[in-house]
Amino acid sequence: MSAPNIETIVSLAKRRGFVFPSSEIYGGLGSAWDYGPLGVELCNNVKRAWWRWMVYERDDIEGLDSSIILNRSVWKHSGHEETFSDPLVDCRECNSRFRYDKLLDEHPPVSAALRTLMQPSDVMRDFPCPNCGKSNWTESRPFNLMFRTQLGAAAAEDDPNALAYLRPETAQGIFINFHLVQQTMRRKVPFGIAQIGKSFRNEVTPGNFIFRTREFEQMEMEYFVRPGEDETAHQEWIDNCFNWYTSLGLSRDNLRLYEQPKEELAHYAKRTVDIHYRFFPERAEEEKHWDELMGIANRTDFDLRAHSKNPLDAEGKRVNPDSTEDLSYFDEARKERYYPYVIEPAAGVNRSVLAFLMDAYSERTNDKGETRVILQLHPDLAPIKVAVLPLARNKPEIVGMAKGIKRALQPVMRAVYDDTGGIGKLYARQDETGTPFCVTVDHQSLEDEAVTVRDRDTWEQERVKVADLQQHLRQRLEVRG
Ligand code: GAP
Secondary structure (H helix, E strand, O other), X not given: OOOOOHHHHHHXXXXXXXXXXXXXXXOOOOOOEEEOHHHHHHHHHHHHHHXXXXXHOOOOEEEEOOOOEOOHHHHXXXXXXXXXXXXXXXXXXXXXEEEHHHHHHOOOOOOHHHHHHOOHHHHOOOOOOOOOOOOOEOOOEEEEOOOEEEOOOOOOOOOHHHEEEEOXXXXXXXXXXXXXXXXXXXXXXXXXXXXEEEEXXXXXXXXXXXXXXXXXXXXXXEEEEOOOOHHHHHHHHHHHHHHHHHHOOOOHHHEEEEEOOHHHOOOOOOEEEEXXXXXXXOOOOHHHHOEEEEEEEEEXXXXXXXXXXXXXXXXXXXXXXXXXXXXXXXXXXXXXXEOOEEEEEEEEHHHXXXXXXXXXXXXXXXXXXXXXXXXXXXXXXXOOOEEEEEOOOOOXXXXXXXXXXXXXXXXXXXXXXXOOOOHHHHHHHHHHHOOOEEEEEOHHHHHHOEEEEEEOOOOOEEEEEHHHHHHHHXXXXXXXX
């Protein structure tokens, strides 16, 4: 079947307890979402799968959990204070505010050359405002995306000494801890530092459900390599990341690699390749189906140099007078000192969750002609691994046996017990939430100590002895330690 659109997923997510509109009882809060009982499990499973793959299954990566609020100097020297902004334009008629670059993307006939030559108000002279339809625009101006806050109870609102930011990426927390991790863990380059955590961006145009929000979670890893070995390492990480998504079930047909053209590259990047997912299959043009799921950047030695106390600029002046450390690295084997280059795979938890939900969505018609939704999530990601269901909920022996089986399974896998409907309804509910297996306890079970195991994807059933059940399910789920 064709891929679902985001609205189908929004509706399923709310109906089944994955994602709720935030603050709904107060009318909501634009583009803020809360993860419900199954959503939090799915997010945790995505993060766990990433951490296991990135940290535990390799020998060269350490983990970190740095502060969300860092010394303001971090953002000054990383370049975020100066350059982490989107160009904004206002409609003078209705006061709506838009991203200039996104409006231009909606009007492709405006060539890149023209954009750079003309003032935004001239380029956009004939563009209708998406809100009111009139054409009366201001010039564009930069809008910094970092959320500002004040530190300390006594700080005056405009006290620059109390100004702090919520981090817009987790990466900088890694760079400023580079030496501490390297030295405490006695690491030699090449090695990496991984971090998962919340980031915040005051996006001008958030939207498309959990695709773009102002508060989101990132999974980032900074891999430090010797200059000159960066290009090979970069290509390896591009391939690794693509394969990680397919290993967890994303279809290759819905993924593509996108080489960022020079004019799109961030100020620190030598080369960046994004992994795109087909998030918007309903959009008319094929090119507009795709958007970024994660980015894999070659950040060069920009960040370690920027945060070091000593680098000199062309005139011999110190570039960073605030840092107390030189973050260069001494390579004992080669007897050389250098600033390592950094390869950065950076993924969004929430965008990954959206892609996994969209890719897992399928529909099947049963023998009564009813259409059922099946969420064919990879077992590692499924919020619930097994549901134990009694065939007769008014029979205490069957209920007791089913509850006992659930209790025996729960220390090794996420198991639930459910008797709130007929068996057809219970199966449908578990299919829709992506539970790989249902275990049904019936009258026969009381005699033969066996249960029926039903497979979500094939709807096939097999009889399994209760004594063998845990082992049977573990094998099929490939539950890892
Ligand atoms: N440290 C590099 C960095 O932050 P990025 O491409 O800006 O790079 C990495 O962000 C990933 O974070 C994106 O590929 C996306 O998955 C996720 N992301 C970025 N902004 C987001 C937002 N406003 N809402 C949800 N996810 C976002």
